[in-house]
Amino acid sequence: MKWKLPNTLPPSYTVLIFKRALDPVTDEEIEQYQTGLLTDAQLHLLKIYIFRGIANNMDRLIDFAVDNNRLYTFRALIKNLSNNEYSTTKDASATPKAEIFINS
Numbered sequence: 001m002k003w004k005l006p007n008t009l010p011p012s013y014t015v016l017i018f019k020r021a022l023d024p025v026t027d028e029e030i031e032q033y034q035t036g037l038l039t040d041a042q043l044h045l046l047k048i049y050i051f052r053g054i055a056n057n058m059d060r061l062i063d064f065a066v067d068n069n070r071l072y073t074f075r076a077l078i079k080n081l082s083n084n085e086y087s088t089t090k091d092a093s094a095t096p097k098a099e100i101f102i103n104s
Contacts, residue, residue, distance in 0.1 A: 024073040
């Protein structure tokens with residue numbers, strides 16, 4: 001996954017990426033996470049993974065925790081750590097398909 005950030009992202013900002021297989025993470029689930037109503041344990045039960053701690057200068061992420069031929073949806077946003085405000089989300093989806101070829 002690759003994204004484009006503003007030219008300068010203040011140090012108090014961070015990127016969060018929500019991931020789930022098959023069904024996208026909903027706006028309501030993101031809102032519940034933002035307000036602290038969803039714990040990490042509850043996110044796990046909902047099969048939601050959040051990529052956190054992404055450095056402000058990163059513009060791509062490689063995710064190896066996927067199953068072949070399964071649809072994954074990603075919803076990214078920027079969080080202002082100083083006041084806990086969030087941007088709107090940008091969404092993407094992908095279905096990994098690994099192929100192995102053996103020369104004989």
